[in-house]
Amino acid sequence: MHIHFLTLFPEMFPGILQSSIMKKAQDQGAVRFSVTDFREYTENKHKKVDDYPYGGGAGMVLQPQPLFDAVDAVTKTEKKRRVILMCPQGERFTQAKAEELSQEEELVFICGHYEGYDERIREHLVTDELSLGDFVLTGGELAAMTIADSVVRLLPDAIGKQESHEDDSFSTGLLEYPHYTRPADFRGFRVPDVLLSGNHAKIAEWRQYESLKRTYKRRPDLLKTYPLTKEDCEMLKQIKKELEEKQ
Structure with missing residues (x-):
C-alpha cells in the first residue's frame, strides 16, 4: 500500500x-x-x-x-x-x-x-x-x-500474527474481552481460574461471555446489529440476571 x-x-x-x-x-x-x-x-x-x-x-x-x-x-x-x-x-x-x-x-x-x-x-x-x-x-x-x-495495523506483516487484531474491539462487532498476564496472583487480585485451566473450549466460552457483558454494559447499541446466536442470547439472559443481582 x-x-x-x-x-x-x-x-x-x-x-x-x-x-x-x-x-x-x-x-x-x-x-x-x-x-x-x-x-x-x-x-x-x-x-x-x-x-x-x-x-x-x-x-x-x-x-x-x-x-x-x-x-x-x-x-x-x-x-x-x-x-x-x-x-x-x-x-x-x-x-x-x-x-x-x-x-x-x-x-x-x-x-x-x-x-x-x-x-x-x-x-x-x-x-x-x-x-x-x-x-x-x-x-x-x-x-x-x-x-x-x-x-x-491491518495490513499483512504489519503486526506479525494476524490473530493479534482479529479479536480487537469492534473487529468482531463486540468490545474485546479482558486480558490477563503473569503473575496469576498480584496483590491478592487473581486471574480467573478458567484462563489457567488449559481448557480452550471453556476459555473461548468465557471470552465470548465477557465480550458480550462488556458490550452490554458499555456499548449496548452495538448489540442491535450484532448477529446474536442462540448461545449468545442465553449468555445475555445470564448477564442481565448477574448485573441485576449486583445492583
Missing part, C-alpha cells in the same frame, strides 16, 4: 511515521508513506492556497487548483486511487471502514486548515469524506494519522 498525506504542515508527520507499528510496517515492505506540502503546487506567485469565500463570510477557503494538481502529481492512476478528505462533516470513521480501506493499494489523505474547502474538491476530487467524531480539530493532520494507523 502507498499512503499519501497532502498537508501544509509536513513537519507534523515524521514522529508518527517513524515509530511503532507504522515504522515496522514500512520496514516489512507492507506500506510506503509520502508527505507532500500541497503549497508547492499552487500557481499563485505568493504561494497562497486559500482565498476569501464568494458571498462573504469569516475565514478562508482552500482553493481547488493546488489540491487537484497535487493529487494528480503524487498518484499513479486516477482509477485506483482513494482520495480521503478529512472533514467534521464526513462519515464517522469505524473499524469496518478501516478494514475496507486496508484492501486498497493507494490512499490519499487531504488535510485541510482554515474555514473549509472549495466545494468542487468534495464534488469532483475526493472519493470519501471521513470524520473521527463530532468535534472540530485545528486541521486534518491528526485525524489522518489516526486513520492511517488504524488501517496500517
